């Protein structure tokens with residue numbers, strides 16, 4: 479099936495009631511021939527008196543170039559509705575598909591048996607390709623757990639956040655060691671960037687391969703020391 483306007487409007491109204499409590503205001507839905515993105519939630523940014531910025535004039539655009547099962551088209555509409563919900567409420571997420579987006583997506587998937595993805599694409603390679611591929615500098619905490627397993631956490635580049643995380647996990651009996659690195663490897667773009675006391679389990683080899691060339695930092699719990707080379 480290919481997107482058409484009446485189907486898109488029906489889908490929007492149906493899932494607005496079902497998944498968003500009917501709270502999404504009506505929005506123009508446009509058909510496009512875009513090849514790179516099957517769905518888009520677009521808006522304008524206006525400056526309010528006082529300098530604050532506001533997102534306005536929302537539209538959802540759906541591409542008619544691909545033929546997909548009806549359920550997949552519905553998932554694409556719901557994906558754009560999550561963007562619309564976040565942006566029209568002027569919420570700030572950690573990235574385009576950041577913590578807020580993924581929380582809502584996971585909740586809708588679990589509650590309503592949907593299969594919404596971040597990228598509208600189905601294979602692992604395609605999904606990985608959909609992450610931001612520009613290099614950004616991140617602080618990476620590498621955790622060694624008391625059972626020898628490894629994990630990482632991508633931290634904001636803000637000293638109090640780094641110290642909060644470092645001291646928090648060092649206090650945990652499950653963590654035996656924490657090392658900090660500064661890296662701009664694009665692999666780390668896919669992880670949420672926050673100082674919540676969580677980590678992502680990863681194989682040691684995978685971690686090492688992405689930290690080649692990273693700058694190691696020392697932390698004493700109060701300060702960070704960068705190795706100047």
Ligand SMILES: [Zn+2]
Pocket residue numbers: 557561574575596
């Ligand atoms: Zn999206």
